[in-house]
Every structure is written in C-alpha cells, then in structure tokens.
Amino acid sequence: MKLRDTPLLLIVALVVLLAIGLILPQWALSFVSVALYLGIVVLGMALMMRTGLVSFGQGLYYCLGAYAAGTLDHFFKLSDLLLMVVAGALVAGVVAVILGFLLSKYRDIFFAMLSLAFSMILYGLLVKSSELGSTDGFGLSVKTFAGIAISASAVRYTIYAFSAVLATLFAIGMHRYFNSHLGRLAGAIRDNELRVEYMGASVRRVIHLNYVISAVLAGVGGALMAGAIGHVDPETTANWTTSGEFVFIAILAGTGSVAAPFLGAGIFEAVRTFALQYFPNTWQMTLGITMLLVIMFLPGGLWSVFGLRRRST
Amino acid sequence: MGQLPAVIVDGVLYASWMFVIAVGLTLIYGVMKILNVAHGSLYALGAYTASTAAGYWLSHGHAPMGSYVVLLLAALVVGLIAGPLIERGLLRFMYGRDEIVLVLVTYALFLILEDFTKLLFGVDPILVAEPYGLLGNLQMGRLIYPVYSFVLVAAAILVGVALALVLNRTRQGKILRAVIHDREMSTAVGINVSRVYLVTFTIGAMLAALGGALTAPTTSVQPGIGAEVIVLAFAIVVVGGLGSLGGAAVGALLVGLVRSAAVHYQPEVELFSVYVVMALVLIIRPKGLFAAPEVRKI
Amino acid sequence: MAVVLEARNLNKSFGAVTAASNINASIEQDSVVGLIGSNGAGKTTFINMVTGYLTPTSGQVLYEGRDITGLQPRAVTRLGISRSFQIPQLFNTLSVHDNLLVGVGIASRSVKTAAGTGSNEHTQVEQLIERFNLAGYRTQTAGLLPEGVRKLLDIAMAVAARPRLLLLDEPTSGVSADEKFRLMDMVMSALKTEGVTVLFVEHDMDIVSRYTHRILAFYEGRIIADGDPLTVLADAEVRRYVIGEQLHKEASSAAH
Numbered sequence: 001m002k003l004r005d006t007p008l009l010l011i012v013a014l015v016v017l018l019a020i021g022l023i024l025p026q027w028a029l030s031f032v033s034v035a036l037y038l039g040i041v042v043l044g045m046a047l048m049m050r051t052g053l054v055s056f057g058q059g060l061y062y063c064l065g066a067y068a069a070g071t072l073d074h075f076f077k078l079s080d081l082l083l084m085v086v087a088g089a090l091v092a093g094v095v096a097v098i099l100g101f102l103l104s105k106y107r108d109i110f111f112a113m114l115s116l117a118f119s120m121i122l123y124g125l126l127v128k129s130s131e132l133g134s135t136d137g138f139g140l141s142v143k144t145f146a147g148i149a150i151s152a153s154a155v156r157y158t159i160y161a162f163s164a165v166l167a168t169l170f171a172i173g174m175h176r177y178f179n180s181h182l183g184r185l186a187g188a189i190r191d192n193e194l195r196v197e198y199m200g201a202s203v204r205r206v207i208h209l210n211y212v213i214s215a216v217l218a219g220v221g222g223a224l225m226a227g228a229i230g231h232v233d234p235e236t237t238a239n240w241t242t243s244g245e246f247v248f249i250a251i252l253a254g255t256g257s258v259a260a261p262f263l264g265a266g267i268f269e270a271v272r273t274f275a276l277q278y279f280p281n282t283w284q285m286t287l288g289i290t291m292l293l294v295i296m297f298l299p300g301g302l303w304s305v306f307g308l309r310r311r312s313t
Numbered sequence: 314m315g316q317l318p319a320v321i322v323d324g325v326l327y328a329s330w331m332f333v334i335a336v337g338l339t340l341i342y343g344v345m346k347i348l349n350v351a352h353g354s355l356y357a358l359g360a361y362t363a364s365t366a367a368g369y370w371l372s373h374g375h376a377p378m379g380s381y382v383v384l385l386l387a388a389l390v391v392g393l394i395a396g397p398l399i400e401r402g403l404l405r406f407m408y409g410r411d412e413i414v415l416v417l418v419t420y421a422l423f424l425i426l427e428d429f430t431k432l433l434f435g436v437d438p439i440l441v442a443e444p445y446g447l448l449g450n451l452q453m454g455r456l457i458y459p460v461y462s463f464v465l466v467a468a469a470i471l472v473g474v475a476l477a478l479v480l481n482r483t484r485q486g487k488i489l490r491a492v493i494h495d496r497e498m499s500t501a502v503g504i505n506v507s508r509v510y511l512v513t514f515t516i517g518a519m520l521a522a523l524g525g526a527l528t529a530p531t532t533s534v535q536p537g538i539g540a541e542v543i544v545l546a547f548a549i550v551v552v553g554g555l556g557s558l559g560g561a562a563v564g565a566l567l568v569g570l571v572r573s574a575a576v577h578y579q580p581e582v583e584l585f586s587v588y589v590v591m592a593l594v595l596i597i598r599p600k601g602l603f604a605a606p607e608v609r610k611i
Numbered sequence: 612m613a614v615v616l617e618a619r620n621l622n623k624s625f626g627a628v629t630a631a632s633n634i635n636a637s638i639e640q641d642s643v644v645g646l647i648g649s650n651g652a653g654k655t656t657f658i659n660m661v662t663g664y665l666t667p668t669s670g671q672v673l674y675e676g677r678d679i680t681g682l683q684p685r686a687v688t689r690l691g692i693s694r695s696f697q698i699p700q701l702f703n704t705l706s707v708h709d710n711l712l713v714g715v716g717i718a719s720r721s722v723k724t725a726a727g728t729g730s731n732e733h734t735q736v737e738q739l740i741e742r743f744n745l746a747g748y749r750t751q752t753a754g755l756l757p758e759g760v761r762k763l764l765d766i767a768m769a770v771a772a773r774p775r776l777l778l779l780d781e782p783t784s785g786v787s788a789d790e791k792f793r794l795m796d797m798v799m800s801a802l803k804t805e806g807v808t809v810l811f812v813e814h815d816m817d818i819v820s821r822y823t824h825r826i827l828a829f830y831e832g833r834i835i836a837d838g839d840p841l842t843v844l845a846d847a848e849v850r851r852y853v854i855g856e857q858l859h860k861e862a863s864s865a866a867h
C-alpha cells in the first residue's frame with residue numbers, strides 16, 4: 001500500500017460509513033460504533049506497541065474518558081457529545097502527562113505491571129466511591145452536539161457518525177505519524193534504545209509523548225463509549241480484565257496498519273456478542289483460544305493474513 | 314491503637330496464603346522468565362478440587378481429620394496433572410518468544426481455564442467449611458482465631474523453608490539456581506533445561522493449587538476468585554523482586570499488613586492500597602526489593 | 612595541534628574490580644589513534660567513560676577543553692563525539708536504508724554538526740550508503756545482514772552523527788581476515804573528507820600499525836605504552852602483555 005493511498009482509502013471508507021449509516025438498523029449502528037471507539041483505543045495501543053511497550057492498564061484512560069463524559073451530564077447537566085469527548089481527551093491527557101514522567105522509566109513486564117497497578121488504583125477508588133455510584137456506576141445521555149440539539153431518534157446516528165469521523169481523523173493522523181521521523185523513532189526505540197540514545201535522541205521523551213497520545217485516544221474512546229452505551233461503571237472500564245481485552249484486540253490487529261485496530265475490534269465485538277449469546281459460560285475460553293491461535297500462527301496480527309504486513313512489524 | 318494486634322495477626326494470616334501462591338509465581342518467573350497469569354486459575358482449580366473432594370469425603374462419613382489429607386492430595390493432584398499438561402502441551406512451544414508474548418499466552422490460558430473450571434465445577438459457590446472449624450479456636454487476648462488459620466501460617470513457613478533448603482542445599486536446587494542465573498550456560502554445561510522447566514512449572518502449579526486448597530475451607534469458592542488472586546500475586550511478586558523467593562515472603566508480608574491495616578482503619582482504600590504500595594515500591598526500587606543485579610550490555 | 616580529547620586521572624572500579632586505573636591521555640585533533648590491549652584490559656571501559664555510558668569513579672574527561680565527565684551518552688553525542696560498538700547496535704527490524712534514515716534524522720535534530728546542517732535527510736542517507744558501499748544491501752533487514760555488513764552499518768550510523776571525534780570499538784572484529792583491510796580502507800577514506808579525529812580499538816596489529824599515527828596500549832586498566840606505532844609495538848611490556856613475543860617479526864629475527 002503506497003504511502004499516499006491510505007488516507008484516501010480511509011476517507012472513502014468514512015464516506016461509505018456515513019452514507020450507509022443512514023439506512024442501517026439500530027443494532028448495526030451500535031455494533032459499528034463499538035468497533036470504532038474500541039478501535040480508537042487500540043490504535044493508541046498499537047502506537048505504544050510500536051514503541052516496544054505493552055500496557056496492561058489502558059483501561060485507566062478509557063475509564064477516565066468515560067467518567068469525564070458521564071460526569072458532565074450526570075453532575076453538570078452538560079449533555080453535549082463534543083464537549084464530552086473533549087473532556088475525555090483532556091482528562092486522560094493531563095493524567096498521562098503526569099504519570100508519563102514515571103512510567104516512561106519502565107519497560108517490559110514492569111511497565112505492564114505498573115500500568116496495571118494504576119488502573120487498579122482507579123478501579124479501587126471508583127468501587128469505593130458512593131458519589132460515583134461505586135460498582136453500579138451511573139447513567140448519562142447525549143442531547144446535543146456542539147450546542148445543536150439532537151432528536152432522540154438521531155442520537156445513535158450522531159454518535160456513530162462522530163465516532164467514524166474521529167476514527168478516520170486519528171487513523172490518518174497516526175498513519176502520517178508512523179511515516180514521520182518521530183514515528184520511525186518509535187520502532188527504533190523498540191529495536192535498540194541504546195543506539196537511539198547514542199545517536200543523540202531522548203528515548204524517555206519519545207516514550208512519554210507516545211504514552212500521552214495513546215492515553216488521549218483511550219480517553220476519547222471511553223467518552224464515545226459512555227455516550228453510546230449511556231452508562232459508566234468501574235468494572236467495564238478500569239478493571240484489568242477490560243485492559244486485557246484491549247491487549248487482545250491489539251494483538252489480533254497487529255501494528256502493521258492503521259485500519260487493523262478497527263477491523264480487529266469489529267471481529268472481537270462480533271465474536272464476543274455471538275459467544276455471550278450462545279455460550280455465556282465459555283466465551284472467555286473462546287477468546288483465549290482465539291488469542292492463542294493468533295499468537296501462534298499470526299504473529300503479525302490479522303493484517304499478515306492479507307499479506308500487507310509491513311516489514312517493521 | 315487497640316486494633317494493632319488484630320491488624321498484625323490478620324496481616325500475617327493474609328500474607329501466609331498469599332505467600333504460598335506468590336512463591337510459586339516467582340519461582341516460575343525466576344527459572345522460566347514467564348509471568349504466569351494462569352497461576353490464578355490453578356489456584357482456583359486447587360480450591361474447587363479441594364472443596365469438592367473434601368465435601369465428598371465428609372459427606373460420606375469419613376474421619377473429619379482425613380479431610381485435611383484430602384485437601385493436600387487434591388492440591389497435589391491438580392498440580393501434577395495441570396502442570397505438565399500446560400508446560401508440555403502449550404508453553405514449551407513458546408519458549409524463545411518475547412517475555413510479553415509469553416505473558417499474553419498465559420493470559421489466554423487463564424481465560425480458557427476460567428471457563429474450563431466453570432464447566433467442570435459449575436457456577437454455584439461451594440463452601441466446605443468443616444475443616445476450617447474442626448481444630449477449634451485459639452484465644453489471644455481479646456482476639457479469637459480459628460486454629461486452622463495458624464495451620465495456614467505454619468504451612469506457609471514450611472513451604473518457604475522447604476524451598477529455601479532445596480534451592481540452597483540440594484543438587485537439584487543448585488541446578489535450578491544455575492538455570493535461573495543463565496539458561497544458555499546451563500544448557501552448555503549439560504543441564505537438561507527442558508526437564509528443569511517441566512519440574513519448575515509443576516512445582517509452581519502445585520503451590521498455586523495448594524494455596525487454593527488451603528484457603529478453600531475459609532471462603533466461598535466461586536468463579537472469579539482466580540482473577541482476584543492473580544493481580545494481588547503480581548503485586549507481591551513485583552514488589553519482592555521477580556524471581557526472588559525471599560522477596561516473595563517480604564512482599565507477601567508487606568501486602569498482607571497494608572491490606573490488613575486498610576481493612577481495619579480505612580476500608581475505602583482496601584482495594585487500591587495494595588497497588589499504591591506496588592507503585593511506591595517500584596518508584597523507589599524500579600525492579601522490586603530484591604531484584605537481581607544488571608549485567609553490562611556493551 | 613589542538614587537543615581534542617583529554618583524559619585526566621581516570622579511574623573506574625566495580626567493587627573489587629578495577630577496570631581503569633589512572634588513565635591519562637591527550638588526543639590531538641585529526642589524529643588516528645589505536646587502542647590495543649588484551650580482553651578486559653580497559654579499552655572498552657575507556658570508550659564507555661568518554662561517551663558517558665559509565666561514570667568514572669574519579670578523574671575527568673575533557674572534550675575540546677570542556678569537562679564532559681559523567682554526561683549522558685546523548686549529551687556527549689550532541690557535542691560531537693560518536694562511537695561504534697563491539698557488537699553492532701542496529702535497529703534489527705528496519706532496513707539498512709531506514710536505519711540510516713533514523714540515524715540521520717536524529718542527528719540533524721540534535722547534534723551540533725561539524726559540517727553544518729541544511730542538506731536533505733535523504734541525500735545524507737544516500738551519501739552514507741554510497742560511501743560505505745551499502746547500496747547492495749539497502750532494502751535488507753539489518754538483523755539478517757552478514758556480520759561484516761552489520762559492522763559497516765554500525766560505523767556508518769556513528770558517522771551519520773557527523774562527529775568531530777569518532778571512537779570505533781573493534782571495527783574489524785567478527786570480520787573475515789581478508790575483509791578486514793577492505794573495511795578499514797573504506798572507513799578511513801569515508802572519514803578523510805570529514806576532518807574527524809579517530810580512536811579505534813583493535814586486536815589486529817597489522818591494521819593498527821598501518822592506519823594509526825599513535826598507539827595507546829592498555830593492560831589491567833592501565834596505559835602501559837603511549838607513542839608512535841613502531842616504538843609501542845617494540846616496547847618490551849607491550850610485547851609481553853599484549854602482542855606476544857613471537858608475533859613481532861623483527862624481534863624474532865633479531866634474536867637469531
């Protein structure tokens with residue numbers, strides 16, 4: 001795939017999505033929305049994985065984004081989707097800037113564990129916080145977008161459309177980032193940090209930057225999720241099992257293409273919905289087996305099936 | 314201040330059974346460089362098997378004291394079956410891959426085993442509390458504890474001492490330490506690393522199952538206990554230093570006491586207090602309290 | 612001649628192990644200096660201290676008159692010092708071209724270069740590929756290259772940073788005997804146009820005597836000889852601890 005083709009293809013995909021969204025049934029709109037906002041989170045994880053780091057605590061920022069969005073409506077009666085997403089991005093970003101100073105010092109298992117720890121700290125805080133609904137969480141609703149009122153029947157499409165636009169923007173942005181000097185630097189850091197330092201660049205600063213970017217993406221994803229589902233709670237956002245799902249999708253998608261996270265999320269959501277409906281007691285097993293198969297036979301993720309795997313994965 | 318004795322005793326009790334689990338986890342990491350997420354499932358399997366077996370034993374009118382033997386046997390059986398099955402059947406195809414990939418493999422395994430346990434034992438909680446109360450209670454000042462709890466502490470100490478002795482005094486232990494230190498070198502001097510891995514993982518699995526079997530009488534065994542335990546075990550092992558048995562003991566004590574203090578003084582922070590400690594320790598000692606020294610790379 | 616690098620009473624110990632003991636050396640601009648000594652004698656430790664990978668236990672490193680002791684490697688590189696490694700440190704999943712692209716990209720953004728900035732990054736990469744004869748390997752993954760090419764790439768990366776002082780750690784080790792001279796010829800001619808001071812660690816005495824103006828001989832963390840190649844290679848202690856008696860042809864023929 002040539003460098004300049006990808007953004008074009010993504011925009012075409014966006015237009016197609018927006019168009020067919022007008023005629024899709026509600027369940028389909030919801031399904032695609034899930035794939036989109038989960039995909040945004042996983043896109044951020046792909047960036048971190050390219051930099052050589054796997055976070056087992058991305059749920060922290062997903063949760064912050066979701067709760068930020070929810071808080072706006074639930075406590076301040078601000079039910080604007082655009083505002084919610086911006087809030088989600090901001091809160092996640094600020095926390096990531098702070099935590100990034102610490103986390104950028106760790107690698108491998110320790111990075112994974114420390115990121116896990118912070119997400120569990122948030123989880124613990126929320127579970128014990130009665131004002132925020134503890135394990136039940138609380139509900140929210142979206143009523144306007146950028147100040148413009150949305151009719152109740154159009155809310156789902158609005159969230160869907162906004163998710164699609166954001167997903168496309170982020171995917172194009174990430175694509176250009178991957179092909180820029182900083183993007184190449186990420187892969188170099190993953191390969192050999194020592195050399196990067198010896199060439200004169202600060203590894204920590206790049207990691208910190210990428211960490212913040214991935215956190216912002218997770219925050220946006222969380223905010224979109226909150227709007228789409230209409231409900232936030234600690235279990236489905238901050239618990240380590242949710243972070244585990246993001247890791248799973250990230251592995252499934254691989255780091256080769258910016259579209260892969262969305263496809264991976266779609267497949268994951270399809271499998272999960274199907275499995276939950278027909279095999280509620282073995283859907284985790286299905287997930288686990290799928291993950292093993294992907295790890296064993298598709299080390300580059302799904303994208304390697306299409307033979308479009310880039311060399312740098 | 315009046316609560317201090319209770320805090321300490323509770324902390325030590327909690328630390329004991331967490332130690333049994335954590336020490337297996339850290340052993341597996343130390344030798345095989347695998348952070349075994351499925352350790353939690355092995356714990357759960359141990360708990361379920363032990364409870365079911367003990368319940369069966371007791372309901373058929375056998376000697377109540379025999380239930381302890383049943384618990385132990387259950388743990389052994391789970392470890393001896395699951396350990397080799399997992400190591401030979403799955404893990405050995407993954408050696409040589411990145412550490413993180415191996416964590417993901419054990420995570421996938423964890424997911425599979427969680428449901429497998431549900432299939433095997435159902436989703437209803439199981440509580441076989443007789444062994445817990447069988448030995449009566451012990452009164453210390455104003456505190457009353459079941460004697461069983463101290464059996465747990467004794468078991469933990471026994472496990473720790475046994476492992477320390479084996480590692481430091483026996484030939485097998487030396488071989489294990491050699492592999493921990495340098496796998497390639499070990500192969501070069503003729504050590505059957507393959508077999509060491511099998512043995513290590515099986516011991517680790519037995520310890521996890523033992524942790525489950527010993528705590529089964531004290532709690533309602535149900536789906537999800539594996540998930541709860543594994544994150545705590547991670548915290549302990551990372552705090553103590555991956556691969557360090559002494560670290561697992563210190564980590565367990567630290568986590569146990571912190572959690573106990575939280576429960577007694579500030580219950581709202583119970584859940585995350587452990588992770589705060591983990592974060593704090595990692596900040597001060599990035600590789601844990603008793604981590605191995607780093608080797609020069611260039 | 613201006614002094615580019617000065618080591619003053621450098622010491623480095625790791626607990627009971629002394630890796631460097633009272634190292635004093637003054638390197639002049641544009642010279643080519645060889646560092647010889649058996650394994651563990653302290654040559655790489657010296658390079659590690661100069662480039663900031665290790666902090667000396669005591670002593671100073673001065674670069675162009677400025678104290679750089681204890682600075683981080685990236686700060687040292689930014690000042691104009693670059694190094695290659697005993698074991699090539701490359702970006703193994705990237706192609707040769709991309710390795711250099713990353714290197715040039717970093718250098719042009721952070722290093723106060725000797726020749727000045729301005730030229731396009733891709734042009735610089737092409738120049739390096741040409742100068743180091745890597746055109747045939749341009750798209751190959753670095754991790755799969757033959758050892759000699761990996762070494763070349765490693766050195767090319769160091770040169771990409773446009774250093775004024777270049778430290779090469781065993782540039783020809785792992786390279787087959789007949790390739791060694793070709794590699795050194797290539798490296799030296801590539802550097803000739805740059806105006807670079809070069810220090811390199813080497814075990815092959817033929818190479819050392821051919822390319823250097825001066826040799827520092829290390830033994831057990833100390834410098835036991837410092838001077839022009841002929842003198843140093845004939846030095847009794849050097850022959851005893853570094854080269855070995857039999858390798859020195861003149862000595863054995865003189866003994867007859």
